[in-house]
Amino acid sequence: MANTPHVYVEWRGGTCRVKWWTGEYHENGRKRYESKGGFTDEDTALQHGQDKLYEIRHGINVTNRDGSTPMTQWLDTWIDSISVDHLTLVSYKSLIENHIRPFFKRKSVAEIDVMMFRAFSKKVRSVLKERSADNVIMVFSMVMDDAVKAELRKASPVERKSRRGKYERRVKEKKRPMAIEAVDQLARNTECHLGPSGSSLIWTMAMTGMRPAELYGLRREYCWPAWPASDPDREQREESAERYGADNSMPAIRVEHQVQYVNSKLTLLPPKYQSYRTLVIPDFLASMLARLLASHESDWVFPALEGGSMGSVNFDYRYWRPAADGAEAHDGPRVAKPRPALPAVPSYAGKRLYLLRHGHKEWNDEDGHSRVAVEARQGHELPGVEGVYSNVTPLMERRIMETLQARWIGLQQSRWEGAVKIDSQLFPTG
Known part of the structure; x- marks a missing residue:
């Protein structure tokens, strides 16, 4: 597999990296490239570059600079962008500040994967009741879905509930008919x-x-x-x-x-x-x-x-x-309003x-x-x-x-x- 005008591989020490053209230009007119290193063979590296070109051509690419957006920055942007009732906004902010931001504060938007989501979900469900934990996961899911729409990542890491497996009936609040x-x-x-x-x-x-x-x-x-x-x-x-x-x-x-x-x-x-x-x-x-x-x-x-x-x-x-x-x-003698x-x-x-x-x-x-x-x-x-x-x-x-x-x-x-x-x-x- 040979280099192309828009993708090429170069060795640095014991590993190689691939560079690809993003389809954009710098202000001086030069092509803007992005890269990824750590590959041990040229074929794998070049294939990664070709895959990135495919994503760019089909409008599904996430640039390195977008994907590197800190999660804390994206959470602030997301809160400022939503239009909800006051109480809903207060609730969302509380869930973000108490649970989502502390867990992902050192991560970028793009590096959060399924395994990281599972760890987050497990921690939340270990400290909160079921309904409260569901609310935290719901807000995190909305944050990640909008990150996809904003082209900060390709897909959401949130695993949707599946209908497969043993059915577990949701426990409802016990109440009597109102007399x-x-x-x-x-x-x-x-x-x-x-x-x-x-x-x-x-x-x-x-x-x-x-x-x-x-x-x-x-x-x-x-x-x-x-x-x-x-x-x-x-x-x-x-x-x-x-x-x-x-x-x-x-x-x-x-x-x-x-x-x-x-x-x-x-x-x-x-x-x-x-x-x-x-x-x-x-x-x-x-x-x-x-x-x-x-x-x-x-x-x-x-x-x-x-x-x-x-x-x-x-x-x-x-x-x-x-x-x-x-x-x-x-x-009693000192009670102003007896009851x-x-x-x-x-x-x-x-x-x-x-x-x-x-x-x-x-x-x-x-x-x-x-x-x-x-x-x-x-x-x-x-x-x-x-x-x-x-x-x-x-x-x-x-x-x-x-x-x-x-x-x-x-x-x-x-x-x-x-x-x-x-x-x-x-x-x-x-």
């Missing part, structure tokens, strides 16, 4: 801490499926009875008034924001996944929210004790855990507040509502043709209102009997 009696006790417990603001928040989450940050960010102008007349968007205000009735015949909440901390400041942001939506509410909840808003002057529908957004306090720790797990009585003992609600003891959102979907599924109406209420989009052709109608919304109201009426009937049963335990209704 309205349990929601009632959770609301009563939370009210002992926060007053009507706390109990109304619990009922609103159970009856709408709103995410916690959306509830914390719900403002007066987007809540019944002010909405839709108070909506600042004229077009949306007029369309909503026509659909939900100028007389509020279908009371509803408009999800326009969530609150999250940005640079240590509580900030209004779009809802997760840009899931703007209108949620009709049953009559009992409409009355409850009207009384709540009449009782305070805060711009937030569910103000904290200090008057600001509930997002400014650690709601899970301060209020949800005692409401779900139960708490001892808080009284009775709070009974635990077994189906939610040790569980997440977010399960109230899951429970709302369970209720709508049990009541036989259309999939499009249920998923839209959760802030989800149906995939494929079903999502394109489907549409939520006013009749669908009214039926959801009616079934939710029926659940509330059933709870009141059980109260009339003198006691309600929650997770096989009897609690007096008072």
Whole structure:
């Protein structure tokens, strides 16, 4: 195999190196070459050069200078290039700084191979739970896929999951069906801490499926009875008034924001996944929210004790855990605000507040509502043709209102009997 005008081999000491023309020129007009050394025979070296020429001709070549880009530099470039929601960006940065950058800080983008990825994956899975480890691998996979698109390497070193081999069923979180009696006790417990603001928040989450940050960010102008007349968007205000009735015949909440901390400041942001939506509410909840808003002057529908957004306090720790797990009585001569003992609600003891959102979907599924109406209420989009052709109608919304109201009426009937049963335990209704 002989040298060619664009590839040639030269010996240096006991090894040889191959040089090939990249198809580019220096500023002075001379051809730009790249090389690789360490070969022990000319044929192998020349074949490598010919392979590089093939890649250059077919647009799949990665130059030495591109491939040598430090991984730390590429991670910074990648973070600056992506366009995602604030919380997603914060999450990605955290995963990169805590796991990806420390492991690959001395590597270039091109030298990361499959074996190195396996070592990285093994380490991550040894220190993190399954879901957290999956998130780290997901971000690393996106970083490597984009490195391929940026022509910094030929292919991603990430091994995709294969369907071959023994099937392992994913372990799902254990949860019980959401009983309205349990929601009632959770609301009563939370009210002992926060007053009507706390109990109304619990009922609103159970009856709408709103995410916690959306509830914390719900403002007066987007809540019944002010909405839709108070909506600042004229077009949306007029369309909503026509659909939900100028007389509020279908009371509803408009999800326009969530609150999250940005640079240590509580900030209004779009809802997760840009899931703007209108949620009709049953009559009992409409009355409850009207009384709540009449009782305070805060711009937030569910103000904290200090008057600001509930997002400014650690709601899970301060209020949800005692409401779900139960708490001892808080009284005595030095206690400014006495509180009775709070009974635990077994189906939610040790569980997440977010399960109230899951429970709302369970209720709508049990009541036989259309999939499009249920998923839209959760802030989800149906995939494929079903999502394109489907549409939520006013009749669908009214039926959801009616079934939710029926659940509330059933709870009141059980109260009339003198006691309600929650997770096989009897609690007096008072």
